Amino acid sequence: MTSTDLRVLRPEEWDTWYRTFELAFGGVPESDEERALWRDVTDFGRTLAAWDGDQVAGTALSHPFRLSVPGGALVAAAGVSAVGVAPTHRRRGILTAMMRRQLDDVRAAGEPLAVLCASEPEIYGRFGYGPAAYALFGEADTARVSLAASPGTDNGPDGDTGGVRLRLADPEESLAECEALYARRLTARPGMIRRLPHWERLGVLDPAGERDGASPLRCVLAESGGELRGYARYAVKPDWDLSGPKGAVVVRDVEALDPAAYAALWRYLFGIDLTSAVRFGPRPVDDPLRHLVSNLRRCGLRVRDTLHLRPVxxxxxxxxxxxxxxxxxxxxxxxxxxxxxxxxxxxxxxxxxxxxxxxxxxxxxxxxxxxxxxxxxxxxxxxxxxxxxxxxxxxxxxxxxxxxxxxxxxxxxxxxxx
Missing domain, CATH: 3.30.1050.10 (SCP2 sterol-binding domain)
Structure with missing residues (x-):
């Protein structure tokens, strides 16, 4: 370990600390919207900085999450994030020192689990973290892939889909009711996280400079009997060539309480005009979407590790x-x-x-x-x-x-x- 001072971060030091984190991940500054959100969700008592004089040499923090586990319990889990070491201070034991201090603190707080999303999985295996959840990513060729009919999802009058009515909504204005639906889904699968205050905004974060040519974020709601049964958030990325339109629907979130609403949302996403592809992920590896599409081979499926977990x-x-x-x-x-x-x-x-x-x-x-x-x-x-x-x-x-x-x-x- 180099002669650095490892201590809890003070609020007034956050900008300096965050610049080192950005540098460790390539040095591209994030948008003002992103920086504001990450500062809002920072728990300064759980944020560590390794200082070399007046320079931040290493960064790490954890969030006090509750993680859904088999059986439906929500278990205290430290959400480890923003782990980085300045390129000038690599190979000096700073990462190991931060991991040591962090896990000692997590144990002292009585949290049985620690979880993280690994930038490089081989780094965190030596600290006891293993991949505990995986996700599907894919791009469906909607010119050659259709969705099979599902009970209760036949098209009906007045925009209904088998009793499920779809309507567009402003992502910001619909955020509270979508978040309430997510909370109802929370214990349906292990690995889902109960979102803390401000975290709901992650779902509608949409910096204009990071859309890569896509539209602003959109939201479609699935309702039945006057009740919200599901929602999808997505953007459309237009594209054309000499043969005509070949845009893509970029799906961010799809949540639903029942099969009819779930199928209705995906049928909507697959049917948006002037598009020929639907990009999605992360989705569960056993997502029902796999059993709705007519041709899995045309969906370009890939599996990737997402949540890494270690018992503390x-x-x-x-x-x-x-x-x-x-x-x-x-x-x-x-x-x-x-x-x-x-x-x-x-x-x-x-x-x-x-x-x-x-x-x-x-x-x-x-x-x-x-x-x-x-x-x-x-x-x-x-x-x-x-x-x-x-x-x-x-x-x-x-x-x-x-x-x-x-x-x-x-x-x-x-x-x-x-």
């Missing part, structure tokens, strides 16, 4: 979620960076809850804290990691039983970065 308190983390089947297993966990987690833990639980405590009983499965983070939300199987040699079975049958218990019916998903 193994016992509290494993006890906070429920399990698909009954489980009673002794785990031997390795954790070099947070040694308080290392050792044997007995996990006993089912669909009603769980207990996870220290034990002296013989281990049945051996794994690292990173592997535990990868399977925690149910999106990665223990069996797959065992096949890669990253989980070891000591008692025959323990892997199969634990794998079934950790699985979850829906894939974890992070709707947006942070």
């Amino acid at each position: 308190d193994v016992g509290a983390a494993l006890a906070a979620r429920t399990y698909t089947t009954a489980v009673d297993v002794v785990l031997e966990v390795g954790d070099d960076f947070c040694p308080w987690n290392a050792g044997r833990w007995r996990l006993a639980g089912d669909t009603g809850g769980a207990v996870c405590e220290r034990t002296g009983d013989p281990a049945e499965l051996v794994l690292g804290v990173r592997e535990l983070g990868e399977v925690y939300l149910g999106g990665t199987s223990l069996a797959a990691l065992a096949g890669a040699g990253r989980v070891r079975e000591l008692r025959p049958g323990a892997l199969e039983r634990a794998d079934a218990a950790f699985s979850w019916p829906v894939a974890p998903w992070l709707p947006h970065g942070f």
Whole structure:
């Protein structure tokens, strides 16, 4: 570690701190709207700066999130973000020092989990973070891909779609009701985050200089029986060639409470005039959209890791979620960076809850804290990691039983970065 002063940031130092963060990520200044939002959501008591004299050499912060986990509980999770080191101060141990201080602080705050969106996954694996949620990205060729009919979504009169009425709304003016719908969806999937004050504005952030030729952000609402049942936010990027229009619909958000509203929104997005493509992502890897389109091959699907997770308190983390089947297993966990987690833990639980405590009983499965983070939300199987040699079975049958218990019916998903 170089001779730097690592301490909590003061509000009046934020501009200097943020310039170093921007520099670490390429040096392109963000728009005034973006900077204002990120300052508004900054919790200064959770923001670290590594100072070398009057220069900020390193930046890191965490947000006091609540993360949806299997079973529907909202668990305290430190949302690690804005981690950067000035290019003049690389390879001096500053990142490791910030990670060390941050995880110590998270543990002291009693938060069982830490999560982040990794710019480079290989960096954070050595601090115990593993990819726990993945997302689909794609671009559908709407000239060759249609949407299959879904019950209750046939076109009806007066702009209705099988009882679902669609109407355009101002993204800002509809923000509160869209946010209320998101809150209703929050526990439907592990990995979703309860948004703190000001975070709702991330969904309508639309700096003119970053549209890349697309229209301003638009919003369409799906209503049924006088109630909001879903919404989509998107922009249209016009384009033409000698054969005619070939614009693209750029989808930011789609949320719905039922299949009819969900299908109606996607049918609308696929049918916008003067466009021949719909770009989307991040979407859940098991998104129903996959079963609505006529030709997956023409959707250009790609999968990417999104949410990385590490248990900060193994016992509290494993006890906070429920399990698909009954489980009673002794785990031997390795954790070099947070040694308080290392050792044997007995996990006993089912669909009603769980207990996870220290034990002296013989281990049945051996794994690292990173592997535990990868399977925690149910999106990665223990069996797959065992096949890669990253989980070891000591008692025959323990892997199969634990794998079934950790699985979850829906894939974890992070709707947006942070």
